[in-house]
Amino acid sequence: MKVIVTDEVAQEGLELLKQDPRVEMEVRLGLKKEELLNVIGDYDVIITRSGTTVDKDVLDAGKKLKMVARAGVGIDNVDVDYASSRGVIVVNAPFGNTNSAAEHAMALLLAFCRNITKANASLKSGEWKRAPFTGVELKGKTAGVIGLGKVGGRVATRLKAFECDVLACDPYIAVKRAHDLGVKLVSHDEIYKNCDIITLHTPLNDETRDMIGERELAMMKHGVILVNAARGGIINEAALLEGLKSGKVFGAAVDVWSEEPPKTEILKELIAQEKLVVTPHLGANTVEAQINVAVDVSKEILNYLDEMPLENAVNIPRFDMALMDQMRPFLNLMSVMCDLGIQLVDCNLEKVTFGYAGNIAHYDCTPLSVCGLTALLNRRVDQDVNMVNATLIAEQMGIVIEETKSTQTDAFSNLITLVIEGGGKRKLISGTLFEGEPRIVRLRDYAMDFAPAEHMLLLHYEDRPGMIGRIGTIMGQHDINIAAMNLGRREKKGEAMVILSLDSPVPQNVVDELRKATDASFVKALHMPTAKCNRGCGCGI
Known part of the structure; x- marks a missing residue:
């Protein structure tokens, strides 16, 4: 494996690579962009800090590139999305400093x-x-x-x-x-x-x-x-x-x-x-921190060579593709459910349970659970989370992760259930696929049936005449079009839950107006970017 180092990186880290006979490393500092473009095609890995921009041009020129190793926390100088599309793994060192x-x-x-x-x-x-x-x-x-x-x-x-x-x-x-x-x-x-x-x-x-x-x-x-x-x-x-x-x-x-x-x-x-x-942004500027990040990215390169899991990869997961083909139709469902569920949680996460029922329970559902965990954590933490590092990050946050399976299910051939617990509260969401598209079929203890949309609004209020009319009137006054409405309730004049699919987002002042007009016990405007893409999982698969 040929490795090029284009920025100052602590020698203590590079020594790990020098000692491995499989690695041929060259240190070429201060390359201008044109010079880098001319040589990058010969290398499998590029090690950088903040001085080298690894953009589309560099990634296109790097025909052999398998990994970009950023010896530091930030990855602003790396086009991660394009690297993913090229199949190039991007790793960083989020814990070194x-x-x-x-x-x-x-x-x-x-x-x-x-x-x-x-x-x-x-x-x-x-x-x-x-x-x-x-x-x-x-x-x-x-x-x-x-x-x-x-x-x-x-x-x-x-x-x-x-x-x-x-x-x-x-x-x-x-x-x-x-x-x-x-x-x-x-x-x-x-x-x-x-x-x-x-x-x-x-x-x-x-x-x-x-x-x-x-x-x-x-x-x-x-x-x-x-x-x-x-x-x-x-x-x-x-x-x-x-x-x-x-x-x-x-x-x-x-x-x-x-x-x-x-x-x-x-x-x-x-x-x-x-x-x-x-001070001028010196938090990470210690000799030890620079050594740590250099060691961390060097270990990741060796892990790749040894076909070991990459703890700090920020994009490409590494699962058996035959298994992914079986699970792929459910990735979007899982990510959409998690995107919805995490927005309903206003307390400390303590436990997340992924439940699988029906035919899907016959398979190894671990990739789905990790994909779901990735979707949850990406809304919660500073660093990039992917299917490789999600479990490690959850462990560091003290979150318990469980997975349950049952081959039996009453109404659906396949059912995924997400339960998020924390602060004495419990949020439950169940979903399935209908003609390949995600459907939410249960929220809390309410039976529902709706297709997630990019912009949604969820309300809990006491069921009484005229409430739907009030909601529709307020939305109309603010030129917010309701594309679909789904209502759930357990009994007449009891608590009701309504979820609206909308053509545009709901500003906070409208949320406040709806809360006051309906005396709602819970109102939440939801933004679901995963609902508008083909798969939405963000897993890089």
Whole structure:
């Protein structure tokens, strides 16, 4: 196997490849794109960091490429979708910098609390001042950790070692993980109201962008300390600037920015604030982290050669194709069910059960379960999840996965049932195939029958005359067309469940209006991108 290394990668990792006689490796740094295009066709694997863009041109020129190995967490410089279409495996090293990121968050916090940066500059300038740099201790403070994943969990452990009382918020982590770490899971608002220190460890996505803004800052204690060593944009930087100016925020320590390098006037003014300790995105910049990621991707290359499972592949699964041919008609059904189910869950995931009944139970359903788990987790975690790493990630999150089978089923030749449990709540969805297309036939304990659509709305309310009319009127007033409606109920004038298939998404203000008009106990606008594609599984099969 021929391997080309195009960016600086720690030699400790590359040594693993050099020692294997099956690997012929060349290190060619600083190649211009045209030069890379001219040579990439000779190689089976390319090892990169952030300096090389592996785009369509490179992948097309790499006629022999079997793998792109990114020695780091991010894969923004790799066209993963096109690599998948070319059958090229993309691997990264999502865990190599975990400890470095956690330690950097603590370093930022301690540097702020003990005025390290100011005192250092003062002494180096020839001054000998002590009183201006009187600090504060961590002991006895209430610290809030938002995001209890691989980095947040380590930060929580270190805060406890400093004798902090630690609260944590992460709706996608099992309660067991919090118990194992010795921290208490609470809501976001409880974190904001009760904590002296708040540190962020979440991905940046639509849910977390500007997660902390004016409203959240207003809820916080006067004199709160904020730490962001996760992703720029989680804290609204204009709001943070105002919080520092007003004194509401005693101080902050920030490693990441919404624009890197920072160029806007707001960012420049924010960085210049006296009560702010800053670094230029150094969370992963340790010798150990760089060695770790190099070792991790080198091990993945050797795993590929040994035909072993790839723990950190981000796209291509490796299942027996004969088995996939048998299961392929059910992949879309499973992914659509999971896409629907995960949007109905507002608590910590603790257990997921995949049930198979009828003819399908005669087969090995593991690929379906892993595909479903992939669909669930891709809505919950920062890193890319695929059929190779989904089980490992679920285990790290403390989620129990079970599979049940029965060759007997009453009404359908094949039935898949998904049960999601957490926080004392239980969500059940059953589905089948009708002429090859997914159909949902049960939600909770309601018998239903509908084809999933890209845009849907689910309501629970007390069944009484005129409710359907109210819903239709409100949707019409907001120019939202109802394509289909399915109603489920157990008894007259009892609780009813209605699910609408729509031609367009439902804005939050319309959801709020519907809740008020129907006195609904549950209203949820659903976006189901998997319902509009041919297979939708996202598994790369």
